[in-house]
Amino acid sequence: MSTIEEAPPSERTKAPQSGERIADWADGRLGIYKWRFLVRKVFPEHWSFMFGEMALYSFIILILTGLWLTMFFTPSMGEVVYDGPHVPLQGVRMSEAYASTVKISFEVRGGLFIRQLHHWSALTMIGALCLHTLRHFLTASFRKPREVNWLIGIVLIILVTLEGFLGYSLPDDLLSGTGLRIAQGIILAIPLVGTYVQMFLFGSEYPGTDIVTRFYSFHILLVPGIMLALLTVHLILVFYHKHTQFRGPGRTEANVVGQPLMPHYSAKAGGFFFLVFGVLSLMAAIATINPIWKYGPYRTDQISQGSQPDWYMGFLEGALRAMPAWELTVWGGYTINFSVLIPAVILPGVMIGVIALWPFLEAWVTGDKREHHLLDRPREHPTRTGFGCAFVALYLVLFFGGANDVLAEKFHLSLNFITYAVRIGVFLVPALTYFITRRICLGLQQRERDKLLHGRETGKIKRLPHGEFVEVHARLDRGREYTLLSGETPQPLPAPAPERDGVPNPQARKEALRYRLSRWLYGGQVAKPTPQEMRRALEHIGHPPTEHASSNGHLETAAQSPVEGREPDQQLH
Secondary structure (H helix, E strand, O other): OOOOOOOOHHHOOOOOOOOHHHHHHHHHHHHHHHHHHHOOOOOOOOOHHHEEEEHHHHHHHHHHHHHHOOOOOOOOOOOOEEOOOOHHOOOOEHHHHHHHHHHHHHHOOOOHHHHHHHHHHHHHHHHHHHHHHHHHHHHHOOOOOOOOHHHHHHHHHHHHHHHHHHHHHOOHHHHHHHHHHHHHHHHHHOOOOHHHHHHHHHOOOOOOOOOHHHHHHHHHHHHHHHHHHHHHHHHOOOHHHHOOOOOOOOOOOOOOOOEHHHHHHHHHHHHHHHOOOOOOOHHHHHHOOHHHHHHHHHOOOOOOOOOEEEEHHHHHHHHHHHHOOOEEEEEEEEOOEHHHHHHHHHHHHHHHHHHHHHHHHHHHHHHOOOOEEEOOHHHHHHHHHHHHHHHHHHHHHHHHHOOOOHHHHOOOHHHHHHHHHHHHHHHHHHHHHHHHHHHHHHHHHHHHHHHHOOOOOEEEEEEEEOOOOEEEOOOOHHHHHHHHHOOOOOOOOOOOOOOEEEOOOHHHHHHHHHHHHHHHHHHHOOOOHHHHHHHHHHHHOOOOOOEEOOOOOOOOOOHHOOOOOOOOOEEOO
């Protein structure tokens, strides 16, 4: 039997306030209390926002696994004779880099798991970044004031791709050596400076003895440092500009509707991080990737049959395989190898340049200098959406072209047939994708207009007095109706005047170009219903309109009125 005794009130002491003292000490030196507003920073919710989080979490896993791997990897091309436990490689001469990678895979406890987790995280990060960028492009989140952040994102994609290739080349196995030989050929194809860049990287004629050491420095120091700095700036700008959000009731250009950073968003983000970590760990545990012990060490006189790069380099491989063997010898006997220069240098440069400069092109065509914090739905801009899908289609055609030998073997097709199909598909598939996507977007616009004017189908059949059967339509949900009516329908610019007061317009050519581009971007849009059309439609449906017209010409519902008790720039739900 136990008893509980309480001290008399006169002898009780106040609980120690060590936590307050520690907080005051930290605030006096770090000024933490001044940043308390970040705790209530609001983040909107949408499933597409998770792509950026996946890329960030994959980057964290890459840093952790990469730090572990650096303790066991030997970045040297000095030759050794393998005498480890893997019997097929015993007695084989190989570089120290390859030998240390095999040792990590078979002799270090958990080494193969960490290697594969590192590799899967790299592939996932690049894929998540590509989807994240595509989401930003299709929803037009690149508009003012986020153009700089858009460029930072493009640079991050380039750096992540380069970082993946550098890490892919470090083991010095037969597969990575083949990719490194292709990269060396691409560098040599660059006119004037190619040979100098090749000597700078390799230190001598290919393959040299310094390439792994130099790539190792780039892989663990230079490129990750630049990526970390750009990622920090990227996240700071996201906080500074506020997070973009889709249109809806209560959402304006001046507020953010969502959940605060603490504790809601941070708890969900933490759970999502462990979910990504768990899935990648499961993939690393059960799905073999880059089994270098099967390929063997790199030798310049050998190549693996059916060798394929990681998926993010597949389009470059396909472009090289599809390009005809074109060369041009200019004055002095200098040869320009167009069969490498066009597909491996010019084509990727044009693709990256167009995507990077698109925000500035669209702003110049429209003359729009306003700030935008509400996102567009892809169907509202058919041309932009069609162009984005055509870009993806071009990438996929080249990606499958890079596996023409594997496809020919697996499906018993002619290699030449696949190659010619890729050459035709490079021009045909993106054009068809653009046309079909644009028509689908216009069809969805027309469908939404019909729903606004005629209501949604209820599935109920009604018989009229004269015997006709009709389906009963009901008015859309007010929130859905507001979402469809809000926003602006982009219109092309008016045709420029060739003269002004009898004087030739000095800006005629520039304005004509902007006019043609604006018609391409915004021509043929399905107009949203006018307030008069909406009133007649609601009367026809059987619900007389009780709302009043808002300043933008659409019906204003109760969801549009300001909500009491909410801050003007942050709203919670």
